[in-house]
Amino acid sequence: MVFSGITFLYFFLPAVLLVYMLVPKKCKNIILLIAGLLFYSWGEPAYFWVMIASSLVDYAAGLYMNRTESKGKRRAALVVSMVADLGFLFVFKYSGFVADVINKAFGTNIPRPDLPLPIGISFYTFQSMSYTIDIYRRQTKVQKNFINYLTYVSLFPQLVAGPIVRYNEVADSLTDRTSNADTIGEGAALFIKGLAKKVLIANNIGALWTEVKNMDFSHISALTAWLGILAFTYQIYFDFSGYSDMARGLGHMFGFEFPVNFDHPYQSKSVAEFWRRWHITLGSWFREYLYIPLGGNRCGTARTFFNLAVVWVLTGFWHGASFNFICWGAFYALLLIIERAGFSKVLEKLPPLVSTFYTFIMVVIGWVMFDLDTMGDFLRYLKAMFAARKPVDSLSLYLLASFGIMFALCIFASTDLWGKLCDRIQGREKCGKIFTAAAPAVRLVLLLLCTCYLVDATYNPFLYFRF
Numbered sequence: 001m002v003f004s005g006i007t008f009l010y011f012f013l014p015a016v017l018l019v020y021m022l023v024p025k026k027c028k029n030i031i032l033l034i035a036g037l038l039f040y041s042w043g044e045p046a047y048f049w050v051m052i053a054s055s056l057v058d059y060a061a062g063l064y065m066n067r068t069e070s071k072g073k074r075r076a077a078l079v080v081s082m083v084a085d086l087g088f089l090f091v092f093k094y095s096g097f098v099a100d101v102i103n104k105a106f107g108t109n110i111p112r113p114d115l116p117l118p119i120g121i122s123f124y125t126f127q128s129m130s131y132t133i134d135i136y137r138r139q140t141k142v143q144k145n146f147i148n149y150l151t152y153v154s155l156f157p158q159l160v161a162g163p164i165v166r167y168n169e170v171a172d173s174l175t176d177r178t179s180n181a182d183t184i185g186e187g188a189a190l191f192i193k194g195l196a197k198k199v200l201i202a203n204n205i206g207a208l209w210t211e212v213k214n215m216d217f218s219h220i221s222a223l224t225a226w227l228g229i230l231a232f233t234y235q236i237y238f239d240f241s242g243y244s245d246m247a248r249g250l251g252h253m254f255g256f257e258f259p260v261n262f263d264h265p266y267q268s269k270s271v272a273e274f275w276r277r278w279h280i281t282l283g284s285w286f287r288e289y290l291y292i293p294l295g296g297n298r299c300g301t302a303r304t305f306f307n308l309a310v311v312w313v314l315t316g317f318w319h320g321a322s323f324n325f326i327c328w329g330a331f332y333a334l335l336l337i338i339e340r341a342g343f344s345k346v347l348e349k350l351p352p353l354v355s356t357f358y359t360f361i362m363v364v365i366g367w368v369m370f371d372l373d374t375m376g377d378f379l380r381y382l383k384a385m386f387a388a389r390k391p392v393d394s395l396s397l398y399l400l401a402s403f404g405i406m407f408a409l410c411i412f413a414s415t416d417l418w419g420k421l422c423d424r425i426q427g428r429e430k431c432g433k434i435f436t437a438a439a440p441a442v443r444l445v446l447l448l449l450c451t452c453y454l455v456d457a458t459y460n461p462f463l464y465f466r467f
């Protein structure tokens with residue numbers, strides 16, 4: 001799917017853009033729909049029908065809710081829609097996990113389905129659900145044109161890995177948007193930025209984590225363990241934020257404004273702030289459609305803690321059908337409850353560098369749990385990080401020397417220092433003119449470097465495609 005997606009973007013995007021710009025306004029959504037369906041079916045032909053079926057159910061439910069004023073009938077239509085959406089998600093993503101749990105708990109022998117996971121099902125399911133829920137709440141207008149609705153669900157820029165775009169965020173753009181040379185240029189700049197983050201940074205630093213992850217955790221030094229998980233910490237950030245930038249850039253080319261999904265999360269001074277900056281659209285979805293309906297923080301302290309626990313365990317489970325994801329969600333629930341209980345006030349009084357360091361370490365520990373499948377591996381790796389028999393060895397020094405420059409680049413690029421530097425340069429008249437004139441050439445060089453790397457490299461994972 002990764003090669004298919006990159007091939008599509010490199011070789012078909014110019015053709016799609018050209019046709020899109022030439023056809024009449026009433027045909028533009030058809031072009032986007034065809035492109036989206038082609039993109040998805042190319043990478044996932046066996047489960048093309050799942051997205052279509054889910055969209056049909058939600059579209060029909062929206063029409064039905066719009067035609068009746070009966071609260072009971074509207075609720076029934078919403079239930080049917082959600083059962084269908086979550087049913088597809090359960091069958092393909094969670095049925096094998098549930099079968100394993102039941103078999104281990106009760107000694108049964110329920111066959112494990114072992115169905116391949118349709119790419120992006122967690123993302124487009126949540127998007128489609130937001131439409132029917134908002135129709136039920138009367139917070140958005142019904143979409144009567146199925147072509148327009150399916151265009152929304154199948155928008156290829158963010159179809160397989162987000163950001164999660166709620167229907168009311170692009171409802172107006174589905175029928176009235178502007179796409180011209182300026183939007184294409186601005187979108188291309190954002191796309192190249194995201195591509196460089198993913199290809200030039202995430203792939204290169206991720207190679208270190210792949211190497212360390214395959215070692216025997218009981219025999220690695222503390223420095224090796226820290227270098228490995230720090231590599232994954234930056235890999236997942238630049239991989240996912242890079243893809244989000246690519247998606248937003250592609251959307252901008254076609255006249256859509258997708259929401260920002262990352263805001264320098266590793267600068268956060270608390271875990272709560274981290275989750276306001278990381279995967280913003282997922283946090284917003286759970287807050288709007290689960291946390292607030294459960295009562296949010298309006299029903300007393302105990303109920304608030306319960307609501308946080310439910311939301312974060314389900315957030316972990318959304319990421320994958322495995323106990324390590326559930327534990328990861330529970331870990332964040334615990335940290336957020338501790339902060340809500342009063343620790344956030346302590347963090348506010350600490351020097352910013354200290355609170356940022358605390359938050360970063362908690363996030364790094366969370367990534368260990370996130371990417372290692374078993375609790376045994378997690379505990380062994382944690383022991384290597386904090387209680388290894390050897391703090392440093394020759395291998396760790398070699399890895400540090402090999403990846404030191406890349407780590408420095410990761411640290412710099414993950415903060416807002418680059419943006420501040422660009423603003424300062426542009427604020428000076430002469431430097432600003434040179435910077436503006438050189439920017440297109442720099443982007444072209446980055447695009448060529450990324451293209452050369454993709455042609456030559458065998459290591460090119462998109463981490464969030466598996467969710």
